[in-house]
Amino acid sequence: MxxxxxxxxxxxxxxxxxxxxxxxxxxxxxxxxxxxxxxxxxxxxxxxxxxxxxxxxxxxxxxxxxxxxxxxxxxxxxxxxxxxxxxxxxxxxxxxxxxxxxxxxxxxxxxxxxxxxxxxxxxxxxxxxxxxxxxxxxxxxxxxxxxxxxxxxxxxxxxxxxxxxxxxxxxxxxxxxxxxxxxxxxxxxxxxxxxxxxAPLWFRAQSDPVVGRALRLLHERPSQSWTVASLAASVGVSRAVLARRFTKLVGEPPMSYLTGWRLTLASELLRDQDLSVASIAQRVGYSGPFALSAAFKRERGVSPREFRRGKRSEEILTAGxxxxxxxxxx
CATH class of the missing domain: 2.60.120.280 (Regulatory protein AraC)
Known part of the structure; x- marks a missing residue:
């Protein structure tokens, strides 16, 4: 995607x-x-x-x-x-x-x-x-x-x-x-x-030959155990070049962007009441439900289960x- x-x-x-x-x-x-x-x-x-x-x-x-x-x-x-x-x-x-x-x-x-x-x-x-x-x-x-x-x-x-x-x-x-x-x-x-x-920086960055490819990889394979080094190797540049160019064009480092994208996907999957938090964690690249819950709570202010129940976080509600x-x- x-x-x-x-x-x-x-x-x-x-x-x-x-x-x-x-x-x-x-x-x-x-x-x-x-x-x-x-x-x-x-x-x-x-x-x-x-x-x-x-x-x-x-x-x-x-x-x-x-x-x-x-x-x-x-x-x-x-x-x-x-x-x-x-x-x-x-x-x-x-x-x-x-x-x-x-x-x-x-x-x-x-x-x-x-x-x-x-x-x-x-x-x-x-x-x-x-x-x-x-x-x-x-x-x-x-x-x-x-x-x-x-x-x-x-x-x-x-x-x-x-x-x-x-x-x-x-x-x-x-x-x-x-x-x-x-x-x-x-x-x-x-x-x-x-x-x-x-339009947001990350959208405009799609046209960049290096950062655009990196973004597509992160979106297509969010469950992969990415590091800046492995992502840089996949797009054919050094770790330092990717980190610098990605941060400049997108507005945040590659791994920070990946965390946000994984949690966005997790939010979508949490709408399906038949999916467990453990299975969602696996799909979006976390080692288990506790790792996903910790990241979700840290970034969104609520746990995945609270989010699933519809509890609002002021951080979410006032985003931007x-x-x-x-x-x-x-």
């Missing part, structure tokens, strides 16, 4: 929170759900995304905004409109006076907002509710706000997601989860491939400190 596939293989929503919201101006939502990642796309009308310490960003019909949490953000019809409703971590909606309007504004299957659905603004939001549904390496590399304009999207996924969100067919939750994943992956591919958008806004195609 190459580094791009490894990154894009991470998003796996499980019972993601999807909602179609209908409003007429003036309207405003303060999102305080602490979700690690959310997607917002406009079906009709436009909205502004407001974040503390950043300029307002407008999203129009067909645009897709990827918002990295857990910091709160605001969606409004106009930057001057104060938010009238706050969304809490349980996805409950309260007015500024504390009134719970979650049920009062319910309009049917996964649809919420003003009565009679006469609003001129219709937005579709999808929320990944746990960090392990997205992947630590992906969260750490993302800007705080990533916007893909409609002109750059060229995908039927928004229409497909909008058509499915109102349905209650057999397996509907799985269909919606996979469509949300595909929409996110579509935006991520544009971000990674477009020059000047600030990039507060940039990236608008693709500009």
């Amino acid at each position: 190459d580094t791009l596939s490894g990154l894009l293989e991470s998003p796996k929503a499980r019972g993601a929170f999807l909602l179609k919201s209908v409003f007429s101006p003036p309207w405003g939502l303060r999102i305080e759900d602490r979700a690690p990642l959310s997607l917002v796309t406009m079906l009709h009308g436009s909205a502004w995304v407001l974040r503390e310490g950043a300029d307002p960003v407008r999203i129009a019909a067909g645009d897709v905004a990827v918002v990295r949490g857990p910091e709160p953000y605001t969606l409004v019809d106009d930057p001057s409109t104060p938010p009238g409703i706050t969304v809490d971590p349980e996805q409950r909606c309260n007015t500024i006076d504390g009134e719970d309007v979650t049920e009062a504004m319910f309009l049917g299957v996964r649809t919420w907002g003003e009565p009679h659905r006469t609003g001129s603004t219709v937005l579709l939001s999808g929320t990944y509710q746990a960090p392990n549904e997205v992947g630590r390496r992906l969260l750490a590399g993302l800007p705080a706000l990533l916007v893909q304009p409609a002109a750059a999207a060229r995908t039927p996924l928004i229409g497909m997601l909008a058509a499915e969100v109102d349905k209650e067919d057999i397996g509907q939750e799985v269909v919606l989860d996979r469509l949300l994943d595909l929409l996110l992956i579509n935006v991520l591919r544009s971000w990674l491939m477009e020059p000047g958008t600030g 400190s990039d507060r940039r806004t990236v608008v693709l195609g500009t």
